[in-house]
Amino acid sequence: MPAEQRPATLHDVARLSGVSVATASKALNGREHVSAATREAVRKAAEMLAYSPNTLARGLVAGRTGMIGLLTSDLEGRLSIPILMGAEDAFGADRTSVLLCDARGDAIREGHHLRTLLSRRVDGLIVVGARPDPRPSIGRDLPVPVVYAYAPSADPDDLSLVSDNVAAGRLGIRHLVEVGRRRIAHITGDPSYGAAQDRARGARDELAEHGLRLAGDRVLFGAWSEAWGRSATRMLLTQRTAVDAIFAGSDQIARGVIDALHGAGLEVPGDVAVLGFDNWEIFTTSSTPPLSSIDMNLETLGRVAAERLLAAFDGRLGSGVEQLPCRLIPRESTTAA
Amino acid sequence: MPAEQRPATLHDVARLSGVSVATASKALNGREHVSAATREAVRKAAEMLAYSPNTLARGLVAGRTGMIGLLTSDLEGRLSIPILMGAEDAFGADRTSVLLCDARGDAIREGHHLRTLLSRRVDGLIVVGARPDPRPSIGRDLPVPVVYAYAPSADPDDLSLVSDNVAAGRLGIRHLVEVGRRRIAHITGDPSYGAAQDRARGARDELAEHGLRLAGDRVLFGAWSEAWGRSATRMLLTQRTAVDAIFAGSDQIARGVIDALHGAGLEVPGDVAVLGFDNWEIFTTSSTPPLSSIDMNLETLGRVAAERLLAAFDGRLGSGVEQLPCRLIPRESTTAA
DNA sequence: TTGTAGGCGTTATCAT
DNA sequence: ATGATAACGCCTACAA
Numbered sequence: 001m002p003a004e005q006r007p008a009t010l011h012d013v014a015r016l017s018g019v020s021v022a023t024a025s026k027a028l029n030g031r032e033h034v035s036a037a038t039r040e041a042v043r044k045a046a047e048m049l050a051y052s053p054n055t056l057a058r059g060l061v062a063g064r065t066g067m068i069g070l071l072t073s074d075l076e077g078r079l080s081i082p083i084l085m086g087a088e089d090a091f092g093a094d095r096t097s098v099l100l101c102d103a104r105g106d107a108i109r110e111g112h113h114l115r116t117l118l119s120r121r122v123d124g125l126i127v128v129g130a131r132p133d134p135r136p137s138i139g140r141d142l143p144v145p146v147v148y149a150y151a152p153s154a155d156p157d158d159l160s161l162v163s164d165n166v167a168a169g170r171l172g173i174r175h176l177v178e179v180g181r182r183r184i185a186h187i188t189g190d191p192s193y194g195a196a197q198d199r200a201r202g203a204r205d206e207l208a209e210h211g212l213r214l215a216g217d218r219v220l221f222g223a224w225s226e227a228w229g230r231s232a233t234r235m236l237l238t239q240r241t242a243v244d245a246i247f248a249g250s251d252q253i254a255r256g257v258i259d260a261l262h263g264a265g266l267e268v269p270g271d272v273a274v275l276g277f278d279n280w281e282i283f284t285t286s287s288t289p290p291l292s293s294i295d296m297n298l299e300t301l302g303r304v305a306a307e308r309l310l311a312a313f314d315g316r317l318g319s320g321v322e323q324l325p326c327r328l329i330p331r332e333s334t335t336a337a
Numbered sequence: 338m339p340a341e342q343r344p345a346t347l348h349d350v351a352r353l354s355g356v357s358v359a360t361a362s363k364a365l366n367g368r369e370h371v372s373a374a375t376r377e378a379v380r381k382a383a384e385m386l387a388y389s390p391n392t393l394a395r396g397l398v399a400g401r402t403g404m405i406g407l408l409t410s411d412l413e414g415r416l417s418i419p420i421l422m423g424a425e426d427a428f429g430a431d432r433t434s435v436l437l438c439d440a441r442g443d444a445i446r447e448g449h450h451l452r453t454l455l456s457r458r459v460d461g462l463i464v465v466g467a468r469p470d471p472r473p474s475i476g477r478d479l480p481v482p483v484v485y486a487y488a489p490s491a492d493p494d495d496l497s498l499v500s501d502n503v504a505a506g507r508l509g510i511r512h513l514v515e516v517g518r519r520r521i522a523h524i525t526g527d528p529s530y531g532a533a534q535d536r537a538r539g540a541r542d543e544l545a546e547h548g549l550r551l552a553g554d555r556v557l558f559g560a561w562s563e564a565w566g567r568s569a570t571r572m573l574l575t576q577r578t579a580v581d582a583i584f585a586g587s588d589q590i591a592r593g594v595i596d597a598l599h600g601a602g603l604e605v606p607g608d609v610a611v612l613g614f615d616n617w618e619i620f621t622t623s624s625t626p627p628l629s630s631i632d633m634n635l636e637t638l639g640r641v642a643a644e645r646l647l648a649a650f651d652g653r654l655g656s657g658v659e660q661l662p663c664r665l666i667p668r669e670s671t672t673a674a
Numbered sequence: 675t676t677g678t679a680g681g682c683g684t685t686a687t688c689a690t
Numbered sequence: 691a692t693g694a695t696a697a698c699g700c701c702t703a704c705a706a
Binding site (some may be wrong): 006007052053056057059060065070074077078080081084085088097098099100101102104109112115116117118120121143225226227252255282288 | 411434
């Protein structure tokens with residue numbers, strides 16, 4: 001039951017406290033040249049009227065709205081919400097708000113949203129793609145700085161923030177080697193994903209540095225699904241490939257892997273260690289045993305995106321693709337043999 | 338590389354087309370009393386300058402910002418994103434934008450966000466709780482209408498939109514009966530969730546109308562986890578309870594159920610049909626067989642929330658708890674025996 | 675220390 | 691049909 005009364009304005013506060021709007025403004029904003037008594041009186045009046053400054057009006061004169069746009073195509077929010085939270089933290093939730101728009105993978109809708117956001121005079125834009133591959137730029141010469149997160153822009157003049165997938169591949173292998181594994185297979189998703197290729201490359205490189213090669217001698221590309229994890233694992237077992245660890249390209253694949261291993265009477269991590277990717281909690285914690293996984297640090301991605309935007313507000317925005325490190329979350333599926 | 342130039346104003350457009358700002362405004366907004374020639378000239382000028390109206394300034398005079406606040410505690414976005422999309426659709430994405438704030442379950446932060454949103458003069462508020470149980474009201478006498486979605490407000494004077502859980506319970510049972518099942522068990526989550534109780538009640542009521550009772554004679558409450566689904570199912574099997582269908586309280590529980598059934602050498606849906614709840618795609622489609630599930634229609638929840646807000650903008654806002662129907666998505670896990 | 679005045683970009687009212 | 695002008699709520703010179 002809203003009290004449908006017009007919110008108090010600075011004018012109201014000024015009148016109640018018997019000063020001018022200018023003085024009231026100064027008093028409330030902590031500017032100088034206001035007597036303590038006046039300041040207190042104004043404060044009290046504002047309190048009584050439950051005055052809350054109109055950020056729009058403020059933005060109109062300041063030339064800054066304190067809003068940023070988050071343009072996503074991530075229908076589930078799995079990417080955009082952590083990124084949004086990271087951005088909130090970096091900006092300070094009280095000074096910057098986020099307008100979230102979901103384009104639902106539709107370029108037309110994306111254009112619509114972009115125009116709306118610009119029309120609302122957001123101070124900056126974060127574009128989150130649905131898959132970690134280059135996506136079309138939303139355009140150069142926009143009146144506000146833009147940072148691409150997760151999915152880089154295809155235009156090298158744009159600034160993009162992505163996970164360092166090569167390093168992530170190395171990270172996964174290093175961990176498995178550290179827990180004593182030597183016969184490591186890599187089951188991952190769709191080979192058309194650059195991220196899948198990068199992680200595979202990192203994995204191979206790291207193995208090489210340890211004088212090792214992939215079990216089965218090749219990366220098992222397939223789909224980002226549990227089913228693929230299952231069938232690829234079965235394939236490995238049927239071919240009697242010696243394996244003591246499987247590095248999966250996603251947590252879902254890892255679930256399929258574990259399922260197939262269990263089905264074959266093998267123990268995890270006793271016989272075979274399993275490492276996932278994404279660190280998606282609903283998968284990692286409900287898996288048996290709990291799944292070790294690589295986290296892409298999406299909150300950090302959001303935080304850095306915000307920092308880059310802040311830097312861009314004064315001075316210039318960088319360009320190119322910036323790679324951010326992933327981190328490994330060890331759980332029971334990869335304890336030492 | 339942003340073109341750091343001040344965006345064109347209506348003033349610029351007016352000057353370029355040689356008319357007054359008033360005329361330019363009318364021309365661009367399709368108002369009457371503008372000659373076709375003038376209108377065209379203004380249009381062209383706006384085009385040339387890439388003019389985009391400043392929504393802030395517009396909102397200042399109109400007394401409406403065209404923004405609504407979505408206050409959530411849903412860390413994963415699983416609830417808020419669909420609700421946001423529904424709201425976007427109902428409002429029209431071009432006339433209303435959504436400010437998304439995640440309180441992360443922290444009341445202090447929620448208060449902060451609330452103040453920020455009000456200060457930005459959002460036209461209305463949608464509050465999305467993290468679990469489907471009553472939550473504290475964010476306060477009465479707010480200057481804008483508020484609708485609670487998913488989690489109702491504890492204050493009956495607020496307007497809340499929730500899923501009709503009792504009906505959903507009936508719906509699930511009806512479906513299972515329709516595909517020929519008679520010995521139906523119900524494995525669900527934490528009994529402290531009102532939603533779990535409601536669904537269980539609906540299930541029992543519907544069974545009764547078919548002259549049936551729950552297999553095992555009682556609802557199996559536990560946790561919202563795959564592990565519970567697994568152990569509850571094993572329990573049923575150990576007790577030799579005759580079962581030809583299991584209605585799970587969540588898709589995750591359902592996964593555990595299927596897992597345990599398979600482990601016992603039973604076929605799904607051949608021996609036992611399994612029905613989930615939430616229709617969370619990552620679970621339903623990757624399950625073997627694909628999982629039938631009940632969808633809470635979150636987009637609809639968001640759409641209706643938006644409609645209620647729109648209605649509240651003129652006239653009064655309702656109050657109380659409005660129940661919205663769920664729908665059943667049949668997949669292979671519940672095909673006829 | 676305080677108040678007056680101008681302007682941020684738009685729209686609406688009222689002359690012309 | 692067009693244009694001048696006054697809001698909208700706020701801030702910031704500058705004047706008093």
